[in-house]
Amino acid sequence: MSRLIRMDATGHSTLAEWTAQDEPAFEAAVREFRAQLDVGYIGVLDQGKGKAEQIRELPRDAGLVIMRRPIAGG
Amino acid sequence: MTPEVAAPAGPPALAELAQVPWRRRTDQRYLDRYARIWSFWTLLYALPFPAAAVVLVALEPLTIPVALACLAHGWVIPELYAYRGASVLRPKGARNEHAEPVAQGFLGDLLSHEARALHRETGLALERSGLGVWLVGEAGALLLPPGGRRVHCFCVRATEPGLPPSDRIAHLLLALRTDEGGFATVANHAFCGAPWRVRRRLPVAMRPGLDAARAAARPPRR
Numbered sequence: 334m335s336r337l338i339r340m341d342a343t344g345h346s347t348l349a350e351w352t353a354q355d356e357p358a359f360e361a362a363v364r365e366f367r368a369q370l371d372v373g374y375i376g377v378l379d380q381g382k383g384k385a386e387q388i389r390e391l392p393r394d395a396g397l398v399i400m401r402r403p404i405a406g407g
Numbered sequence: 408m409t410p411e412v413a414a415p416a417g418p419p420a421l422a423e424l425a426q427v428p429w430r431r432r433t434d435q436r437y438l439d440r441y442a443r444i445w446s447f448w449t450l451l452y453a454l455p456f457p458a459a460a461v462v463l464v465a466l467e468p469l470t471i472p473v474a475l476a477c478l479a480h481g482w483v484i485p486e487l488y489a490y491r492g493a494s495v496l497r498p499k500g501a502r503n504e505h506a507e508p509v510a511q512g513f514l515g516d517l518l519s520h521e522a523r524a525l526h527r528e529t530g531l532a533l534e535r536s537g538l539g540v541w542l543v544g545e546a547g548a549l550l551l552p553p554g555g556r557r558v559h560c561f562c563v564r565a566t567e568p569g570l571p572p573s574d575r576i577a578h579l580l581l582a583l584r585t586d587e588g589g590f591a592t593v594a595n596h597a598f599c600g601a602p603w604r605v606r607r608r609l610p611v612a613m614r615p616g617l618d619a620a621r622a623a624a625r626p627p628r629r
Contacts, residue, residue, distance in 0.1 A: 340577060342569040344509025375422055377581045379517060383536060385584035387422060403423050404582045406595035407495070407546055407562035
């Protein structure tokens, strides 16, 4: 089961869940992913071992996709 | 000098680099140069005070009180810089205690077993990367280049207010993992110097975090 989550004031919120075979669930996840990008979130795919990838399209076979806010120098 | 383009061709670039197009991208060479300039600058503003104290006493022993004030200045100013460096790791902002356990669990999933235990103890996340060992806090990060003899302090934060502390760390950690050089470019350099100068200005609970980062940055003993 793939998951799209957003880091927010609640700790994190699960926005969508899908499997590679479940087309309607994946399409709903893609819509949610794009909606989050539109309001300024950044999509990240954590690849483990100290690597992460910023993504602009939701991969169908992703395990966990995380939406984060931009960072800035303090 | 014309600033270099922030994002290189090839490696992944952090989206936030677009906010700071005038900054030269941070790499090992840049950090080494920055450290040399910082050391030179520290000597430049600290040494004149003890020198003035010596000259004053040599010319007129009655000026000892003024000479002592000069020595105090020469000691306090570098200390203030070190305090500024340590301050990047101090807890800041709302604690959001009801959401923190959830955020802590999520951050724990991103960390190795060793780093998770260190975070539980100190509130800091240790991350090994290409430029050295990072120690990530809620609103800043320390970088210890290989050898662990120097520390770079960076002030950087997630822009969303109200995030629980562990989510703020997770934001920084994910940005760091995406593009380490970009992360260091976006962050503001607050201090560069010897780790012991920063350590004694850190909250006591955080000091084991810096010790662990120094140990991780040192070359393994044969």
